Amino acid sequence: MPLLPLRGLIVYPTMVLHLDVGRDKSVQALEKAMMDDHLVCLVSQKDMGIDEPTKEDLYRTGTLAKIKQMLKLPNGTMRVLVEGLNRVTVTEFEDSEEYFVVHVEKQNEEHQVDVEDKALMRTLLDYFEQYIKLSKKVSVETLSTVSDIEEPGRLADIVASHLPIKIQLKQEILEITDVKERLNTIISHIQDEQEVLQLEKKIGQRVKKSMERTQKEYYLREQMKAIQKELGDKEGKTGEVATLREKIEASGMTDHVKQVAFKELDRYEKIPATSAESSVIRNYIEWLIALPWTNETEDTLNIHNAEQVLNDEHYGLEKVKERVLEYLAVQQLTKSLKGPILCLAGPPGVGKTSLARSIATSLDRHFVRVSLGGVRDESEIRGHRRTYVGAMPGRIIQGMKKAGTINPVFLLDEIDKMSNDFRGDPSSALLEVLDPEQNHNFSDHYIEETYDLSKVMFVATANNLATIPGPLRDRMEIIQIAGYTELEKLEIAKRHLLLRQLENHGLQKGNLQIRDDALTAIIRLYTREAGVRNLEREIASICRKAARIVVSGEKKRVVVTAKTLEEFLGKPRFRYGQAETEDQVGVATGLAYTTVGGDTLAIEVSLSPGKGRLVLTGKLGDVMKESAQAAFSYVRSNTEKLGIDEKFYEKHDIHIHVPEGAVPKDGPSAGITIATALVSALTGKPVRREVGMTGEITLRGRVLPIGGLKEKSLSAHRAGLTKILIPHDNERDIEDIPDSVQEELDIVLVSHVDQVLEHALVGEVK
Structure with a gap:
């Protein structure tokens, strides 16, 4: 009969399957079989890669099969449906060039089923069921079909046909004629396959457990990215990264910073969006983009x-205006001056913050304000490291982002109120930040x-320079802003405060x-203040009452005069000035400097019978207590010259008191005032009511210089004094006193207590 060589395939008896035949010899063999009895011998090749096999390339055991159907396909291939009938052994090959012709011998497959066969069949079915559950390559329906087979040989062949074993092993099973041996061989192969499958399952589970969730998400996001790319979707992370890349390019960063930004962007692109680090990196990139790098007004x-x-915006303040105009002039000539660091120091309410805003307006620069009051954490200035949760840049970098330019006017408000x-x-x-030699490469912990900052014009404000550390104060140009005179306050009220409050309260000028x-x-x-804040509050109070009168229809126009002022503001809160109404013994008027400007200070001395005890009251600080001790020692050592009883301290207790005991008082400027009050009390000579004084005293009677002369002279003028005694060494500070005040004050320079007493006491001191 004709022989059909098979490649990579074994056909067992009782098997029905389709074969595609394309080789010429094989096609001719099929045609011959169809002309005869439809029988053909199916034998597998030893090497499936050979196209023209010889008899040496074929196995000797094969399957006798019947051709059930044959169909010629359009490409010339023959598709046949064959059914395996019996195992056969090829005994002889006949010479034929058209196709293989062989003589075959059928193998006897009749077998008497015994108990051992049944046991083997049951074992085989159990193993095959387990194999199906593990492999999932064979359908469950196949198991039900196989279970109904009662012939052990046929069962073995069908199970063997479903096993994924090599062709050589399948050929070995085909060559086994003994049914028991065939069943045992197949059971052995199924056991091997089960072990392999179980091992594969363990490995798969181990790999699945070891694969982290982030890796899984990474693969999914890569797929998503590919899908978005195909769809042209720019709403996902791909589009976001592309947008950020464009912004980095357009931001004007330096090359080095741009490289850092791109490096972080690459990291951001690779990290899943659900990762905690993803938002940290994005925030960092957005901060780099938001900062002004080259944008300059x-x-x-x-x-x-x-x-x-x-x-137009400020009345007075000549020194500050002069300094700003000097800066502008130099900038116009050089066009490369580093930003100055100005510190506007003065009491509250004198217009420090609004002046800084006016500086920005005059330069046509952006203005940004940062309040440093109560700041006690270094990271508020330098920023937090990015390793911390909720990290942010410091206030300097935040201010630069808000300004949007590299050369704003940057106000550091309340710089004296920082703590540590x-x-x-x-x-x-x-x-x-405030060193012109260093701030061109300022480093923030967050930005890194x-x-x-060299083009920024920093302006700081402070009420009290004493609380600013020396190294920081040294880096700033201090511009003192003293309190306003009455004339200046009057002009400020007319030009600015009244107009602003009228607008705020919806009133017209009429x-x-x-x-x-x-x-x-x-x-x-x-009011009693150095600035104009309380003055503005009082004007606002009048505006509110006027608004009520206008709305109620009582009057269309309200006129406020000095006589009608009590109707709007009530009884006066302060006595005009602090000058005494008459010359008094043991009471001298001193001039003091406080954080709210200058003020007058009455110092009282009283004598009572005793044994020379010195009592100090009035909430005095250490410095003022020492001034009182120095003045007392000077008076004791100069009793003869001053015409005082040498042993006064043995007969009297001396009480020195500074009124307004709830107010802390300290500072080196009350020495000559205490000495004058002491001498007045001990000699019985009154102190002139119109005289104020300031200056420290030595044990030899020398008068030492003091600070805050302008503020003190303003307070003297406000108090209605006509003469002030100041240390001779303070002559250089007289030019700071406004001309209008100088015209109304008699300023006397003194270098010794004798001169002080000469001008302060009524009558001559012996």
Whole structure:
């Protein structure tokens, strides 16, 4: 009969399957079989890679099969349906060039089923069921079909046909004629396959457990990225990264910072969006993009225009205006001056913050304000490291982002109110910011890359310079802003405060008129301050009452005069000035400097019978107590010259008191005032009521210089004094006193207590 060589396939008896035949010899063999009895011998090749096999390339055991159907396909291939009938052994090959012709011998497969066969069949079925559950390559329906077979040989062949074993092993099973041996061989192969499958399952579970969730998400996101790319979807992370890349390119960063930004962007692109680090990196990139790197406003280098702006918005303050105009002039000539660091120092309410805003307006620069009051953490200035949760840049970098340019006017408000604790010293962190030689490469802990602050004009404000550390104070140019005179307050009220409050309260100029004598009365009798904040509050109070009158329809126009002022503000809160109404013994008027400006200080001395005990009251600080001791020692050592009983201290207790005991008082300027009050009390000579004085005293009677002369002279003028005694060494500070005050004050320079007593006491001192 004709022989059909098979490649990579074994056909067992009782098997029905389709074969595609394409080789010429095989096609001719099929045609011959169809012309005869439809029988053909199916034998597998030893090497499936050979196209023209010889008899040496074929196995000797095969399967006699019947051709059930044959169909010729359009590509010339024959598709046949064959059914395996019996095992056969090829006994002889006949020579034929057209196709293989062989003589075959059928093998006897009749077998008497015994108990051992049944046991083997049951074992085989159990193993085959387990194999199906593990492999899932064979359908469950196959198991039900196989279970119904009662012939052990046929069962063995069908199970063998479903096993994924090599062709050689399948050929070995085909060659086994003994049914028991065949069943045992197949059971052995199934056991081997089961072990392999179980091992594969363990390995798969181990790999599945070891594969982290982030890796899984990474693969999914890569797939998503590919899908988005195909769809042209720019809403996902791909589009976000592309947008960020464009922004980095357009931000104007330095090359080094740009490299850092791109490196972080690459990390951001690879990390899943659900990762905690993803948001940290994105925030960092967005901060780098948001910072101004090259955006710069052009200064309006017009001195006359700048002077006009400063004068329009602020009355007085000549020194500050002069300093700003000097800066503008130098900038116009050099065009490369580093930003100055100014510190506006003075009491509250004198216009330090609004002046800084006016400086920005006059320069046509952006203005940004940062309040440092209560800041006690160094990271508030330098920022937090990115390793911390919720890390942010410091206030300097935040301010630069808010400004949007590299050359704003940057106001550091309340720089004297910073503190320090275990979290660091913020004032030390400001040293780099406020040093023109260092701030071109300022380093923030969050940004990490250097940032140029050299073009920023820093303006600081402070009430008390004493609380600013020395190294920080040394880096700033201190501009003292003293309190305003009455005339200046009057002009400020008319030009600015009244107009602003009218607008705030919805009033027109025709609805309310506050005359000059009323404004002067408010300044003298209802406020006591260096600045104008309380003055503005009192004006606002009048505006509220005027608004009620206008709305109720009582009057269309309200006029406030000094006589009608009590109707709006009530009884006066302060006595005009602090000068005594008459010359008194043992009471001298001193001039003091406080954080709210200058003030007058009455020092009282009383004598009582005793044994020379010195009592000090009035909540005095250590410095003032020492001044009192020095004055007392001077008087005791100069009793003869002063015409005082040498043994006064043995007969009297001396009580020195400074009124307003609840107010802390300290400072080196009350020595000559205490000495004058002491001498007055001991000699019985009154102190002139119109004289105020300031100066420290030595044990030899020398008068030492003091600070805050301008503020003290303003307080003397406000108090109605006409003569002030100041240390001779303070002559250089007289030019700081406004001309209007100098004209009304008799300023006397003294270098010794004798001169003080000469001007202060009524009558001559012996």
